[in-house]
Amino acid sequence: MSGLDLNCVVHNSSVVLQHEIAIEIGNVPILLRTVDENFRDLLASHYAGFIANPTNPQIEFDVDVAKINEEIPDTDDNDVKVSITDGEWCFRRSDFVARWDPRQRHGRVRQPATPYSVDAFLRIMHTLILAQQGGFLLHAASAVRNGRAFIFSGVSGAGKTTISRLAPPDVRLLTDEISYIRREGEDYVACGTPFSGELERPGTNCVSPIHSVFLLAKGTENRIDPLPASEALRCLLRNILFFAEDTDLVNGVFRSAWHFVQKVSVRRLTFLPDDRVWSMIA
16 A cells, blocks of 8 residues: 555544644645644744744644655655545645645645655645635746736746846845736735755745746746747646545636736747846736
8 A cells, every 4th residue: 555544544532732833925824733743843944034923823733744654655655636526625645645625625644754844745735725816826936026927838958046146136036936827806916935956045025916927947047938829828737736536626727827917918928048037027
């Protein structure tokens, strides 16, 4: 059997002392409750800047900490399974297993005492939350300059971390890895996330209206080229994070991406690895 057994996710009514922490990303506070005080403190350090008041969370999770060497066998780390049965979501990867009932706004996760497993299941949670709201998570760096957010999307090696490193001092980095795109009416905003890439530092926890999306390409000159909506959509869909095996939600994400490219400028940015490129961006 690979990964943790879903049957391991059990309630423990004998627990008296609980340690709580609320992690807020995209204005959605998710409360994590654990009996392991050291793990709670580890999360407080890892998610510094994204800690919210725990008294009024939108979603709650009880976290059962598992022992890595005893309960989590070696399996493919990228084998993520997300499915829904009778209204209850099940998430599973080699290092964690979780259930979430959106009707009760409550879930339970079993995982080792590492924040990187929390990163993974929070990403899954936010893909589901955003899918219901017309937004999505995107493999992209994002940054704010002069009150406007700019998204830089591309496959691995396209230059997300490079463009982030080249940013001038007045630019606030939201993320160098996974951008949080939320719909507000007919407009879109980008939210900072703690999900870091090669820079290994969390983004700034702020929200700004999205001005442009740039699809990255490395070249011999700095150049911005327009894209037809069909190509913009195709490239965007390739970089959207979504794990759920649910036809309605998948179709909804497609519609959200199509609406997004109708409302937001999506262009190709070919650039050299020097800071002059930012004079073209903003």
